[in-house]
Amino acid sequence: MSEQLKQHRDQIDAIDEQVLKLVNERAKLARAIGSLKDDGVIYRPEREAQVLRRLQANNQGPLANEAVSNIFRAVMSNCRALEKELSIAFLGPLGTYSEEAALKQFGLGRSAIVCGSIDEVFRTVEAGQADYGVVPVENSTEGAVGLTLDLLLSSPLKICGEITLPIHHCLLSKQTDIANISHVFSHTQSLAQCHEWLNRIMPKVTREAVTSNARAAQMIHDLVSTDGTFAAAIASKRAAELFDLNILAENIEDDAKNTTRFLVLGSHEVAPSGQDRTSLVMTSKNIPGAMVQLLEPLSRHGVSMTKFESRPSKQGLWDYVFFVDIEGHQHDAKVKAALAECLERASFLKVLGSYPVAVI
């Protein structure tokens, strides 16, 4: 070992000692804060977002802001676990992007409750069997996840946070050569997100939809018959590790910016973080121009709309409910004023939650 290398390692050892001492001091403070929370709400997404935003703003590098977030999310996850280990429900099996989103937001200092469907995630949190749930709500290529929107309409749960996850798909198989693959399994959305790549590289393969991409990877892993040797799954890198599959191709999504937005569902409201979003669901009176009228207070009070999505209400033919996201927190003065006026004009309006805008 060169003298210089040894010197650098000695310095790293000394720094690690300091880091260790400091993170333990931080952990003691978090534990003390935990005992002051008399409402029992340990998870404070607004505070976690503020911590990450401040550190990113002060970051001098060479670590990228995303790396800073990863490190401090892990620190906060472990500090939080000293206050209480949260249980988080998400759509399984292990290896789904929902699990990845839950890991990004909550880290490893939590217990995982793996659910078989999005409905089950809602029911598990509603029944108090999990502290929070993580569900996909929209994808940049494929649009809204209708089931999540439908369930939000009737659920008493509140949106406590959002997570944006860049989605990078891989082609996974027991095979080592793409030329041998005759069947590709994945979730419909993932097949759609890789549609052009499949047309170009594997135009002749049969595409088959299954309940999740991790399930597809698990199926390929479990196949023992000769059929299995010709099948592949579109899923994440993590699924390749979990199910011991070869990665035949990476980043096969048609849009390199392919991103899925997930929601954190819980049973409490979240305080303002300074950079928040509010999700609403509403219906307008069935008269001409009613929708424009309904939304007019938002623009008049200077509240920006970041999403507008309509869904059949399932109450009557051609009746729709509207899912609207706006910038700001429901307790911000201008949002409060605009919402009070919208409420007067709407035949139905429910605030699904105010929560911090996702931090990368």
Ligand SMILES: O=C(O)C(=O)C[C@]1(C(=O)O)C=C[C@@H](O)C=C1
């Ligand atoms: O500030 C708090 O309320 C804490 O409990 C500390 C802490 C942290 O580690 O920074 C941990 C959990 C909360 O979700 C927010 C922040």
